[in-house]
Amino acid sequence: MPTHEQALASLVSQLALSFDGAVLGVALAYAAVRSLLKFRASSSALRKIRRAPQLSVPDLRALLNYNQSQTSHPNHHEQQQQEEIVIVHGIVDAKSAVDSNWKSFRPHVLVAQESGDKAVILQRTQTCIYNEWKGFFGWSSDLRAIFGRSLREQESTSLRTVPFILVEGGQWPQSDYVVVNMDGSRHPLPLTTVYHQLQPIDASPYTFLQALFGHEYPVGLLDEEKILPLGKEINAVGFCSIRNGIPEIKSCKDLPYFLFDVTKDQLVVDLAFKTKILLWGGIVFGSLSIGILGYAVVRNWNRWKDWRQRRQLQQPSHSTNDEVNSQSQIPADEEAGDVADGELCVICLMRRRLSAFIPCGHLVCCQRCALSIEREGSPKCPVCRQTVRSSIRIYDC
Incomplete structure (x- = not known):
């Protein structure tokens, strides 16, 4: 295939599959409607020709x-x-x-x-x-x-x-x-x-x-x-x-x-075959369009929910980050000092582990590193790689 034909085919395929196939689904739906309208007209013409003496x-x-x-x-x-x-x-x-x-x-x-x-x-x-x-x-x-x-x-x-x-x-x-x-x-x-x-x-x-x-x-x-x-x-x-x-x-x-x-019988046979092709074509195109459009709607709906959830999680993260930067909530002796190796943050290896991730519950990061993980586009726990919704400060009595 020549280069320009490959580029044209790639452009058409990208356009058809855009929005998770929504454009292709709309095109198939249009073809289904056209086929069913032609089937209706062809069926009416077939009945008239059959009744005609x-x-x-x-x-x-x-x-x-x-x-x-x-x-x-x-x-x-x-x-x-x-x-x-x-x-x-x-x-x-x-x-x-x-x-x-x-x-x-x-x-x-x-x-x-x-x-x-x-x-x-x-x-x-x-x-x-x-x-x-x-x-x-x-x-x-x-x-x-x-x-x-x-x-x-x-x-x-x-x-x-x-x-x-x-x-x-x-x-x-x-x-x-x-x-x-x-x-x-x-x-x-x-x-x-x-x-x-x-x-x-x-x-x-x-x-x-x-x-x-x-x-x-x-x-x-x-x-x-x-x-x-x-x-x-x-x-x-x-x-x-x-x-x-x-x-x-x-x-x-x-x-x-x-x-x-041709004879009337041959004309009726040809028109009946054309009518069946239009009917099954409309059914097949309609079924494909419903499936593709349903898939595209579900995919885009899930993406929108994920985006909305990330926006909601980022708002409390920013407010918590401001509190951390003010250093009014975290005592200095808890952040740094003589900390055992098993209690160091796995990210910075300098401060004490103070924040647990939700919902996995792993206590492996200091509060600053936990907040930085929450601000990521797709926050995941550094231990189990499970999606993180938020973190909580753990206090030792």
């Missing part, structure tokens, strides 16, 4: 005429709203084929530039491919290059559509058809790739300078052309209605699909 073009007109006849009855209004979402199977054809405009001998269709195929939807995408090099001076593409790439426009897409319909195969002239309304639809389209070519970009002096100083430089241009050809069998799921006596289907924003080239 799959009809051919002639059957759709009969169903819409029946629903229109029942509109005046108020008891059937809610039933009509539920039956609006249907799945229609048909073959793609240009709307100009049924417009009864015999003056136009050429149908209003799109023609692919490279392959010459006729279509009703034409999408052309050009993607610029970049390459990286550390450069002659050893400069690497760090975060600046990463964010610069995201801001740079690498792909340009043009989408052209013409009005088209779905018809029943093998019938001419087409008496029954459904107009496909693409207004406001942002759903994926069942397009067919008819052209795919990668063209290299010739190097220039400016490209050499970009590579020399470690900047990204273009190396190729990927040109793709996708179409929805005439005569392709597809399915459409959405709201159906009759406008000016002509059936029309338009997309539903609550559904993840509008036009697709």
Whole structure:
């Protein structure tokens, strides 16, 4: 792994594990909430698609005429709203084929530039491919290059559509058809790739300078052309209605699909699998976030209690230290003088042992050394290494 990638990974890991993993827990909680919200939307869409009837073009007109006849009855209004979402199977054809405009001998269709195929939807995408090099001076593409790439426009897409319909195969002239309304639809389209070519970009002096100083430089241009050809069998799921006596289907924003080239059963299986993945992903991310956040809260709570306890212990220590410095509480003959070796302080080896530590109870230090130990950040007994809360003066009668 390059040096800049190691530094980036180390920075991300330190940020995620900061505050004992609280940042990572919040990120996992956000991912869990997003997964559960998507699971809710996907489950609702799955129920609607399962309830939606799959009809051919002639059957759709009969169903819409029946629903229109029942509109005046108020008891059937809610039933009509539920039956609006249907799945229609048909073959793609240009709307100009049924417009009864015999003056136009050429149908209003799109023609692919490279392959010459006729279509009703034409999408052309050009993607610029970049390459990286550390450069002659050893400069690497760090975060600046990463964010610069995201801001740079690498792909340009043009989408052209013409009005088209779905018809029943093998019938001419087409008496029954459904107009496909693409207004406001942002759903994926069942397009067919008819052209795919990668063209290299010739190097220039400016490209050499970009590579020399470690900047990204273009190396190729990927040109793709996708179409929805005439005569392709597809399915459409959405709201159906009759406008000016002509059936029309338009997309539903609550559904993840509008036009697709698989069967209803395959669509239901794929959507059910996606729903399960979102559910279990939300459960796993939520459980991990709860565990990590709980651990972070407990750790920080214990640290705060330890810090508060040390502050409380330091306050009486300072007041006791002032009393010791005044030398009004400790007689001189008890602090120094002829002291046996077994009664000397283990810290200074000069004064008598007068203070016992709490809670261990060891009497091994003079009062001055005991107070100095209490003022430490993590006071411990010099004999048993147990945490010291305070000390007490021992008087010999």
